[in-house]
Amino acid sequence: MDVHTRRLRHFMALAETLHFTRAAEKLYVSQQGLSRSITELEHDVGVPLFTRTTRAVELTDAGTAFLRAARQALAALDSGVEDARRAHSKMSGVLRIGFFAASALELTPLIISEFRAHHPSVSPRIESYDLTDPSCGLRSGETDVAFLRLPIDLTDLNTEVLFTEPLVVGMTTSHPLAAQSSVCLSDLQDQVISAPSTDDARWRAFWTLRDLGVDEDSLPRIGRETATMDEELDNVAAGLTLSVSVSSMNRFARRASLVYRMLEQVPGSELCIGWRGRPTPLVEAFVAVAQKVRNEHADLVARIESGDSD
Structure with a gap:
């Protein structure tokens, strides 16, 4: 059974007021919409949750039992949402990003800008590397995440390829x-x-x-x-x-x-985001932003992969 949380909240409002009109006003929905939602929930659960007469609305024994579970479920969900939001708002610190030559090309400023917009408490620190260190600081541990050109001989290397560029x-x-x-x-x-x-x-x-x-x-x-x-x-x-x-x-x-x-x-050069071992929350956030930017700029990626120099 897959019960929509909206129906659970409708059920709880009606269980607390035992009055369709007051519950509908509390929820800012129509009385007909609330009645339909309750009927659909009862169909999903498979038992009547309320008895309805022209004079009163009462919880059935099944409804009383279901109310306890619904309160626990919604409380756990709301708590999880708050925990996630707090964790997001507390994400801070310095993310050391290895950088080589033009790195992700036209995607680079888009990725950095998007990351800063989503995580204003994090300070991205760009570390530039030359041809002597293709791992861009990952091998020595000087960086947390890096724009890399594969292949690289490095243990515990994890990658997310952004595009493949012609040689x-x-x-x-x-x-x-x-x-x-x-x-x-x-x-x-x-x-x-x-x-x-x-x-x-x-x-x-x-x-x-x-x-x-x-x-x-x-x-x-x-x-x-x-x-x-x-x-x-x-x-x-x-x-x-x-x-x-x-x-x-x-x-x-x-x-x-x-x-x-x-x-x-001749096979092209794969440009990727790379990190070593299990990613930290900051690294996970940066990789997620890079994926989002790549997916949102499919036309730009296609031009890069075609070798278009314009």
């Missing part, structure tokens, strides 16, 4: 491959690409295309290791290397001397 290859405008609208793996065989300077082998393998399961001889050679995005772009601009990156680089790290070409037939 691109960055190069100078004068590079021979710049004349193509896109490139494939075979185009890169004799090229040199930069590598992130990190101890995370899985992350390094992804960004150097070493996790594709193809012969090493068919892959581009690895050139200089770089610790920051600016250092990587400087090497590309100098013509020393190419860069494997994501399509949003053309929006967030535009340089007049560089172009980005879509890398065909």
